[in-house]
Amino acid sequence: MTRLKQKWDMFAESVSMSVTNITGNKMRTFLTTLGIIIGVAAIIALMTVVQGATDTMNAQFDAMGLGTLRVSITGTALKQGLTDAELEQLLACTHVAGVSPSLSATMTAKRGDTWSDSMLVSGNDGAFFEHNADMLSRGRAINAIDVAQESRVCLMDGDAAKTLFFGEDPVGQTLYLDGRELTVVGMIDQDENSSLFTQILLGGSNDGTLYVPYSTAKKLMKTSTVSTLEVYVTDPDETDAAVEEMEGVLDGIFNYKDDTYTIINMESMTEAMNLMTSMMTSLLVGIASIALVVGGIGIMNMMLVTVTERTTEIGLRKALGAEPGQIQMQFLIEAIILSLLGGVIGVAVGLSVSLAICVNTDIAFSLNTFAIGLGVSFSAAVGIIFGWAPARKASRLNPIDALRSM
């Protein structure tokens, strides 16, 4: 008990001495800890921003729907897509809840004197809009009846509205697609999370996107087969089983020829992406750690100067009965406090920088507690490693020599 108490008293005494020494020379303290500040700030900022970017991307993947597979048919020279009967075959799979074929093409849209020859037209069925209900911002979605009746209706996104109906409300108005008249029944939210994927999957550079019933699109594009479809799985956990089942069906359709179709599993894409970002994070943090090592050398240098400056004090303490271990502990604590101070400031700077980056981009900011813990414990470790040698030097000072150098 007393022994513990004595240790605590020694500790408190060492901390108080360190604080006095550290605050007594603020400029030197700042310059000494700058290396640690930069190192920790870099680690925090990198990890927070990468984490934020990953979260944002994952949110977009999730918006695409877990349990959603994308099938893209390359086909053979003779058979380039799937017929309605073959779609029925896929729908018959036990793990498949729904199949939503989609067709897309760039077409010419006209409305009065305004026209655009690079309007992306996407044909989808009712199931697609049921699974992506939050895409709709106004009006009504395309439903199963529209598909069955080949209704001449369409939805459009903000870009298309800007191109064709600048300054007007497009809902209820009509337009012409390759000479066929269509009525606009609703609007698609442009900032919807999956817009990124729409762009990746459908191609980015165009005047906007029109969504029409799948059956209407087949007519417009003069085709009877479909080459792109979304497949909804009954249970996201059964995705792999569904993929296997579908592979069986598609292999049958294409006579087991290689490279006739691709099934993109969102989940596996997410995993691949996460692996990539975590590798990137490790690399960046590794580089940032170099700054920490340089900062540690700065602290070691400062502590060596301190030991020389306080030679007399060390001698006095020894004369008053301080054991070498107690002197060593005191200087080690000072080094640790110094580098922890740098670490804490570094965390604050790192968080501010990453907050600024996140606010100015579309990356979601989230407090990365792991990064903060890593930064703080790294800086403490630097204090211990680089404070060791100076503290040892102090503890080994001969008290006679130390006292004589007054």
Add this chain to the structure above:
Amino acid sequence: MSNDFFSMRGIVKQYQMGDELQTILKGIDLDIDEGEFLSVLGPSGSGKSTLMNIIGCLDTPTSGTYILHGRTIRDLSEKELARIRSREIGFIFQQFQLLPRLDAMGNVELPLIYAGVPARERRRRAEEMLVRVGLQDKLHHHRNQLSGGQQQRVAIARALATNPTILLADEPTGALDQTTGEQVMELFEALHDEGRTIVMITHDLKIARHGSRIVNILDGVLSEGVSAYD
């Protein structure tokens, strides 16, 4: 012959100075009785500082035996020497050696921290010692708010705090003017009257005369009395 309180027999201290082996202390025999106020008088270069370091367990002799408070000081580790300094020796330096960032109380508490005295007891004893040296109204003054004489009184209170076996003073008046120096000497005499054992190293015969006994050191050889100065 044998004195368990303080006894030195044939103490030799040699230093390697370049190629040369210098003998600073050439076989010192010294006994001190409990309650004595011993002045060690010697000019600079006589070896008195080296003797003080050995008495204070800051250094160990090359040969000879030194028994302090029943314990033979020989072949001890740094840690053991530190323990002995903490318990047996109260140092008083010429330059006072107060830590500037601590107030009077904090400075007096310092050796008590190393001796493992609990905080409350530490404060009680530090205050008691400061009152003893007449600084009851300067408990929380810092070094720069104290005169030289007051600083030396704080240093004396610090040396007394652990209730050491001997007070070891190295030129305690060396940095003080004559009047203040005399006052500090009066305090030493009062402590002596209370039964404290004091060893004072000095080159000043007038100061040395305050002791109850004077030994003289010259060229590493100790002799009773002040013959070298007569």
